Amino acid sequence: MTANSNNRSPAEQAMWLVTVALAAWIIPGAGHYLLRERKRGIIIFVVITALFITGLYVGSIGAVDWVTGRIWFYAQILYSPAVGIIANVTKHGGYPVYGRPCDIGQIYTGIAGLLNLLCVLSAVYMAYCGRGEMIGQEEESNA
């Protein structure tokens, strides 16, 4: 999976970029991990997941609500497609969510999603430039 990007045909390169983007969206940090940027991938996964889980803990899973908080949901779903499952559970409004905890929960989960978008773009850019393999080797030799 980590063959040099210069050896790929344009179709293979496009498929590779889509694979990296999907991996980075489905599991935060997985895109960088595929590019042999393991340290970067682990940091991204731990920090963004901790942020998202803290948001859910503070505001309850009711903070993810695509019926009454649709704009927030667009940011939250960028964390992972798994957020759609949470939204499906909470769509009937059975979970209490109110006041400042709701604000903080939505902000934390929304920012986690937007940070993951930044990481998806970063991973795709690295895959496009073929930077991942090169820097991954450089980091491993300096670690």
Next chain:
Amino acid sequence: MLDSFFILASFTAPIEIGTNAVSMLWMFPLLAAVSLVYKATKMRVLLTRRYLLESLLLFLSVSGFMIMAIIVLNLLSWLITS
């Protein structure tokens, strides 16, 4: 098994946070996360010591700016209302 249910149950109700100045402290974990992720994507080579130092500097500078903004906005509201 029972512990797992308690942990899952804690995600079904919000925690207590008052609408006071102390609740502003919740911005610091967020700023720390933004600093760590931003530097993880931005730095060309991720050397642990340098990465932590740059993340800390970014966190401190953004926190400093936020605190200054809070002070200025509070001063403005005090001047307008007094």
